[in-house]
Amino acid sequence: MATEYIPPPVEGTDATAILHIDLAAVAANWQALCRRAAPGAVAAAVKADAYGLGAARVAPHLHAAGCRHFFAAHLSEAVALRPLLPGAMLAPLNGPPPGSERDHLEHDILPVLGSLDDIDRWTALARSIGRRLPALLHVDTGMHRLGLDKAGLAVLAADPGRLDGLTLRYVLTHLVASEQPDDPVNAAQLERFAAACAVLPPAPRSIANSSGLFLNACFASDLARPGAALYGINPTPGRENPMRLPVRLHARILQVREIAAGDSVGYNATWRAPRPSRIATLGIGYADGWRRALSSGAPSGRVLAAWPASPGFDGPPVPLVGRVSMDLTTCDVTDHPALAPGDWLELMGPRCPPEHLAAACGTNAYEILTSLSPRIARTYSA
Numbered sequence: 255m256a257t258e259y260i261p262p263p264v265e266g267t268d269a270t271a272i273l274h275i276d277l278a279a280v281a282a283n284w285q286a287l288c289r290r291a292a293p294g295a296v297a298a299a300v301k302a303d304a305y306g307l308g309a310a311r312v313a314p315h316l317h318a319a320g321c322r323h324f325f326a327a328h329l330s331e332a333v334a335l336r337p338l339l340p341g342a343m344l345a346p347l348n349g350p351p352p353g354s355e356r357d358h359l360e361h362d363i364l365p366v367l368g369s370l371d372d373i374d375r376w377t378a379l380a381r382s383i384g385r386r387l388p389a390l391l392h393v394d395t396g397m398h399r400l401g402l403d404k405a406g407l408a409v410l411a412a413d414p415g416r417l418d419g420l421t422l423r424y425v426l427t428h429l430v431a432s433e434q435p436d437d438p439v440n441a442a443q444l445e446r447f448a449a450a451c452a453v454l455p456p457a458p459r460s461i462a463n464s465s466g467l468f469l470n471a472c473f474a475s476d477l478a479r480p481g482a483a484l485y486g487i488n489p490t491p492g493r494e495n496p497m498r499l500p501v502r503l504h505a506r507i508l509q510v511r512e513i514a515a516g517d518s519v520g521y522n523a524t525w526r527a528p529r530p531s532r533i534a535t536l537g538i539g540y541a542d543g544w545r546r547a548l549s550s551g552a553p554s555g556r557v558l559a560a561w562p563a564s565p566g567f568d569g570p571p572v573p574l575v576g577r578v579s580m581d582l583t584t585c586d587v588t589d590h591p592a593l594a595p596g597d598w599l600e601l602m603g604p605r606c607p608p609e610h611l612a613a614a615c616g617t618n619a620y621e622i623l624t625s626l627s628p629r630i631a632r633t634y635s636a
């Protein structure tokens with residue numbers, strides 16, 4: 255007997271796993287961050303397909319809500335989004351690949367310059383076309399990953415003309431440990447950034463990612479660059495999540511079977527039924543990004559659970575049992591006699607947020623969301 259929950263149809267797919275994305279909740283999260291960041295502005299990091307939620311839907315929704323600054327990681331991501339974000343600043347955080355200068359110009363995408371070589375290529379372009387070019391400048395204050403390093407900064411300080419032809423729209427830096435408010439590296443980075451900005455032409459500054467907005471007000475700057483918090487990831491780990499979770503992951507029951515006490519389920523028989531049991535098989539597996547580390551009997555020792563997706567359900571959770579395989583996951587529905595093939599279970603949502611899944615497989619919530627594969631259908635509400 256099917257429960258009353260019927261998920262929205264996903265046209266053109268036979269999807270057995272669906273990620274529901276509440277665009278209104280994403281916009282509400284952005285607005286909440288805007289209140290924290292004021293009077294500074296708040297950009298949206300929409301790299302990696304908006305952390306798996308679907309940048310082609312998320313970015314225009316934020317644009318409609320008033321967001322005018324967007325960060326991708328790759329140039330190709332920015333190019334794909336450009337027509338959807340008229341008038342907005344759009345910049346790829348990974349920096350400009352050599353030879354991509356004309357592509358940036360053609361698509362109105364601003365480079366995030368992170369080395370003297372990047373700077374020299376842009377000033378050369380500005381000279382060759384005879385006009386000033388807007389750009390962002392990334393300064394490394396401790397991440398030691400991307401951005402202008404100490405030596406590069408010293409060269410610029412000694413030769414400010416090296417930036418001639420560029421208009422710095424923002425100077426940015428990225429925090430190493432913003433989710434750990436007590437880490438002294440946060441304050442050290444602020445100091446290094448202030449020192450760097452003092453030798454650069456005056457320009458608006460961009461510092462905070464999601465968690466940076468929950469440090470003190472000095473970190474907010476002229477433009478914050480949150481990603482995670484927009485998508486419901488807790489920017490204040492260990493404390494209550496101030497954001498709304500805009501994602502729910504549902505998987506469909508393909509079959510239900512009765513097994514005897516002592517029967518095993520799944521590859522390598524990692525789980526055996528302690529009593530006569532009903533096993534439901536869901537159409538989601540590790541090829542969907544539902545990680546194999548979420549198997550029961552995994553080294554973490556955790557037993558994860560799903561919940562019937564019917565609205566208002568408040569019965570016991572459904573334990574996941576056995577190995578997660580490529581396309582399938584099994585669960586114990588012995589205590590849920592009404593569940594039947596065609597019913598949907600919720601695997602991620604308010605009762606099982608991305609942080610729980612991340613803890614169970616030894617990673618962070620970012621990796622959980624960005625791992626969800628394109629085979630999972632996406633549906634949107636606004």
Ligand SMILES: *Cc1c(COP(=O)(O)O)cnc(C)c1O
Binds near residue numbers: 427480482
């Ligand atoms: C990904 C990224 C962000 C966004 O970080 P969140 O922790 O997701 O808010 C901001 N700035 C840079 C440079 C990034 O790479």
